Amino acid sequence: xxSKELVAASxxxxxxxxxxxxxxxxxxxxxxVRELSGNRIEWTEGMLYPVxxxxxxxxxxxxxxxxxxxxxxxxxxxxxxxxxKALQDEQQQWLTVHETLTKLWKPQPRLI
Amino acid sequence: METTTSFDLxxxxxxxxxxxxxxxxxxxxxxxxxxxxxxxxxxxxxTRGLSAEEAFxxxxxRIGKGGALESEFGKLNGTAVWLDRLFWILIGxxxxxxxxxxxxxxTRNALxxxxxxxxxxxxSHGYTIPVTLFTLVSLAGFAGxxxxxxxxxxxxxxxxxxxxxxxLQRRTTWALTFGLFYLLxxxxxxxxGGAQSLLVRLLGREKIDVIYISQSISFxxxxxxxxAVFIGLTLILARKRLRLS
Numbered sequence: 085x086x087s088k089e090l091v092a093a094s095x096x097x098x099x100x101x102x103x104x105x106x107x108x109x110x111x112x113x114x115x116x117v118r119e120l121s122g123n124r125i126e127w128t129e130g131m132l133y134p135v136x137x138x139x140x141x142x143x144x145x146x147x148x149x150x151x152x153x154x155x156x157x158x159x160x161x162x163x164x165x166x167x168x169k170a171l172q173d174e175q176q177q178w179l180t181v182h183e184t185l186t187k188l189w190k191p192q193p194r195l196i
Numbered sequence: 197m198e199t200t201t202s203f204d205l206x207x208x209x210x211x212x213x214x215x216x217x218x219x220x221x222x223x224x225x226x227x228x229x230x231x232x233x234x235x236x237x238x239x240x241x242x243t244r245g246l247s248a249e250e251a252f253x254x255x256x257x258r259i260g261k262g263g264a265l266e267s268e269f270g271k272l273n274g275t276a277v278w279l280d281r282l283f284w285i286l287i288g289x290x291x292x293x294x295x296x297x298x299x300x301x302x303t304r305n306a307l308x309x310x311x312x313x314x315x316x317x318x319x320s321h322g323y324t325i326p327v328t329l330f331t332l333v334s335l336a337g338f339a340g341x342x343x344x345x346x347x348x349x350x351x352x353x354x355x356x357x358x359x360x361x362x363x364l365q366r367r368t369t370w371a372l373t374f375g376l377f378y379l380l381x382x383x384x385x386x387x388x389g390g391a392q393s394l395l396v397r398l399l400g401r402e403k404i405d406v407i408y409i410s411q412s413i414s415f416x417x418x419x420x421x422x423x424a425v426f427i428g429l430t431l432i433l434a435r436k437r438l439r440l441s
Contacts, residue, residue: 110229111236129237130260133229134268141272149228154239159229 086125095127095135096144097174103145103163104171109152110136110159136161144170203249209234216262218358220280221270234259287360288349290377295348296341297384303337304330305391308407312395318403323410330414338422 086094102108102116110132117125139145144167152158163171213231216222222230234255241251259265270277307329311318318326348356363369396404 109232111233128260128264129233129258130230130265131268133226133233134272137226137272156232156235157228158232158236 097178100167100171103161107160107162205248205252208252212256219266220276221266221273223273226269292345294381295344299337299341301384301388303333307333308395312398318406326410327413330410331417334414334418335421
């Protein structure tokens with residue numbers, strides 16, 4: 085389980101990354117992230133929507149209501165150019181943290 | 197044990213949606229999206245062999261508690277939340293003004309006519325007794341109106357809110373409700389005016405002056421006390437709010 089703070093920080097890059105694989109809707113996004121994380125990332129599902137709407141306001145993604153094959157209407161989200169740019173920035177930052185931590189956590193013989 | 201009542205999934209979903217919809221934090225579109233999510237979630241759970249009721253319970257749990265969702269959505273729809281608060285403040289103010297006005301009207305005139313009926317000599321007895329009586333009656337009326345409003349909003353607030361919300365949605369009922377409120381406050385002033393002119397006729401000019409002057413003095417005293425009470429109430433609420441947040 086991720087901490088609340090980490091969930092909050094990682095939601096936007098996760099959504100942006102999933103959307104690079106094509107458009108999707110809220111429920112599917114959540115399923116996808118849960119699956120990819122091996123059930124270790126569990127969002128309070130409803131909390132994703134305010135984030136999606138914020139991303140929409142920031143022009144990172146765009147949305148459209150369409151009828152799904154089930155006959156129900158769904159709101160589909162698509163990545164925008166600004167979103168791709170934002171994702172590149174996010175990628176840089178997360179990789180920096182990841183690399184630094186990995187270096188620090190490598191077994192160091194001197195310490196023994 | 198087998199339950200005899202069958203679970204109506206559509207109704208449960210609608211009820212869930214209506215519950216969320218009571219809050220101004222959610223726009224219609226937000227509710228559509230959350231409902232669409234809930235339906236997907238329920239459908240998936242049902243394909244895994246869960247009953248409609250079990251699927252509904254788990255899906256609503258996963259989507260999150262109303263309060264937590266409300267505060268997150270509220271951040272997005274800030275203007276709607278703010279307008280809703282302002283709306284209820286105005287409604288509360290008007291309801292209180294009306295109730296306080298009606299109570300004041302009844303008690304004041306009961307006192308005038310009561311004194312008149314007892315053959316109280318307004319001219320020779322001076323101001324002390326009328327001022328004291330007027331003040332006491334006004335204060336009792338003030339306390340009564342506060343208590344009545346407290347009861348109305350605390351106990352009946354939700355039902356009153358639902359009722360009013362439904363009326364304000366359609367244009368015809370909206371106009372009717374507005375007219376009703378207006379008529380009620382108009383009745384207040386009309387009855388008051390009628391009672392006053394009747395008193396003037398019964399008592400004559402000279403005695404009515406005593407009533408008016410004692411009324412003004414008692415009004416000043418009452419205002420001092422009611423202002424203090426309102427400031428006190430505000431401070432108590434502020435402290436309570438601090439403790440809760």
